Amino acid sequence: MPEGRRVAVVGGGITGLATARLLRHSGLTVTILEAGAELGGKIQTRELAGVPVEAGPDTFLARVPWAVDLCRELGLGDALIAPATGKAWLWIGDRLRPLPERHVLGVPTALGPLLESGVLSPAGVARAVLDLVLPRTDPGPDPSVAAVVGRRMGRQVVERLVDPLVGGINAGRADGLSLAATARPIADGAARSRSLVLGLRQAKPGPGGPVFLGLVGGLHRLVDRLAEEDLGTVRLGTAVSGITATDGGYTLGCTPGPDVDADSVIITTPAFATAEIVGGLSPAAASALAGIRHASVVTATLAYHPSADVRPLEGAGMLVPRVEGRLITACTWSTSKWPALASSGMVLLRASAGRDGDTRAMELDDTEVVRRVHDELTEALGLREAPAASLVSRWPRGFPQYDVGHQARVDDIEASLARDAPGVFVAGASYRGLGIAACIEQARRVAGLVTAAGLVGST
Ligand SMILES: Cc1cc2nc3c(=O)[nH]c(=O)nc-3n(C[C@H](O)[C@H](O)[C@H](O)COP(=O)(O)OP(=O)(O)OC[C@H]3O[C@@H](n4cnc5c(N)ncnc54)[C@H](O)[C@@H]3O)c2cc1C
Missing domain, CATH: 3.90.660.20 (Protoporphyrinogen oxidase, mitochondrial; domain 2)
Known part of the structure; x- marks a missing residue:
């Protein structure tokens, strides 16, 4: 891509920052437009009682490389810290009961710890065990989390174990969330075997080590380090209201001005904000974006x-x-x-x-x-x-909310933008994973697409 091609990045959360850094590495001219007064979006470390506390996220997934690698690249490797304990409890009735050991996103894979925990009633345990003998069930395309787990293991496993975990991560409902979009390991287990439990037990062992990591001093250190990198021009307190197509590029309407001209635009705002921003460019994309609850x-x-x-x-x-x-x-x-x-x-x-x-x-x-x-x-x-x-x-x-149909909806959004507004991309929590690691992965993907598009255009 020729030096000087201009990319506007809308939103200065982790997705926007990680994207801008990679675009600068490729030599592009980058402007970040962030409506708020500070960078970081939902990553907000505050102070209480003299210590840093997380108002938003407090860890990221460590079993995938993207967040850990970024921290290391930024010199924060020594600050990575695992929680002192992974033990968790469930508040059921008037008692705290241990989350049974050996589970995949709440789906128990061993009977002993499940029985010991007392989380399910005897009838609930008996129903869960039926999974081992029930004939194959066909949940159809893109079922909800509850449809698959409930059919195999019963309502109690859904309500007392899986909904608190999967629903908790997403602030969603197991009966509305798409299994494929929010609980890939369960979906893989279900595909592997007639029995969900047996399918989950057949999963290849993970890489070991902590599942989650945080940063000593708080996750905002990641944002602070990114802000010290060359990210191009950063305009805080600048809301993008819309985008219009110009001859071979785009103009982003900014409040306060001036407006920004760009050859490519990467929009990392939540889907409802993105819907407003692309409304004039692609009504089809805007309508699909507005449908993400x-x-x-x-x-x-x-x-x-x-x-x-x-x-x-x-x-x-x-x-x-x-x-x-x-x-x-x-x-x-x-x-x-x-x-x-x-x-x-x-x-x-x-x-x-x-x-x-x-x-x-x-x-x-x-x-x-x-x-x-x-x-x-x-x-x-x-x-x-x-x-x-x-x-x-x-x-x-x-x-x-990654409702049933989410992945198809995101495919539609991307296809509509590719058709109606080539060079305009979306990335971030509303689309292909809401965790910090998934946002950084999306940043890498979209930065790669923009860089590759420019290379093709310049040959
Ligand atoms: C309470 C809470 C706890 C969480 N816990 C975890 C956790 O433990 N682990 C984990 O991995 N994830 C967690 N998450 C999820 C994760 O923090 C977020 O999904 C992720 O940080 C989102 O990053 P983003 O860059 O996609 O979006 P955001 O952080 O939302 O950034 C988008 C930015 O766009 C800006 N913006 C909006 N509209 C406009 C506009 N019109 N013009 C310009 N700028 C605009 C916003 O001001 C914002 O800064 C948690 C989230 C919350 C809220």
Whole structure:
């Protein structure tokens, strides 16, 4: 690609930053346009009780290379840190029960730990075991998570194990989420064998090592390091409202101006924002983008004096099945998961509330969120005092829902853009994986497409 070809990157979250860095490596002229006052999007490390706490994500997947490699390339290899414990609990009824060992995204693959955990009723266990003898089931094309797991192993496995895990990661519902788009390992297991359990047991062993990694000092260090790289021109506080085609390129309408001219555009904003931006270029892409639903979540980190905490917190946290009807959906026991945070002298607990179909937390003000979260944590953990400090963060439409049909919809979006607006691409959490690692993978893919398109154009 000839030096000087101009690429506009819309959105300065992890996808946009990782994309811009790669485009600069290829010698392109890059402008990042970010509506907010700072870079990083949903990666937000704040301070509470004198220590860094994550308002958004706190780890990334370590069993795929993209995030780990990027951290290493940026000199953050020594700062990678695994959670001190992976043990997790489920809050069911009036008790915390251990998430049974040996499971794939909540689908149990061994009977012993499942029985010991007491998570399922005896009837629920008996139904789960039927998977081993039931004839092959054909769930049809692109089934939901619940359709596959429920048919093989029964409702309880879905409601008490898989929905808290898969639904928790996506703030979604197992009966709406596409299995292929959100739970690939389960989909692969289901394809491998008549029995889901046997299929999952046949999976090749993973690479070992921690499943997730964080960064000492917080994930925003990744954003800070990226911001120190050559990313081209970075315009903060600049919202892109639309794109018009010009002779051989595009003009991006910016508020405040000036507008930006570019030969290629990579849009990394959430799908609902992207729909507005491409509306004038490709009504078909805009309509498909607008069809990607998003769920809203509130996170609340509460800091307690150690005297408030009566039960030892042995584990990284707990998940709360939707069927329990609680406000909180999960709680990370932050100081147990990340012992360095204990230097605050406090016990830090980070709760999440809200998911697809449950907007109760979003409707409460911060004081009420803290009160209600504290009340529920008191019930679960036996706390004795009110929190000494708290941090509430809101994520309106923060979690894209990969509903059944998602992958076909994303294929449609890409095909519509290729037809109506060649050189305009989408990437990021709304499309092909919402985790940080998947966003970085998409950045690599789209940067490669833009670079390759330019090379073809220049020959
Ligand atoms: C509470 C929470 C917890 C999470 N936990 C984890 C976790 O533990 N591990 C994990 O891997 N992932 C986690 N995720 C998911 C992950 O953090 C996000 O999916 C990912 O960071 C999204 O990156 P992105 O660049 O695609 O989008 P974003 O971070 O949303 O960035 C998009 C950017 O576009 C900007 N923008 C929007 N509209 C415009 C416009 N019109 N013009 C210009 N700019 C615009 C926004 O201001 C934003 O900065 C979590 C997410 C949340 C909310």
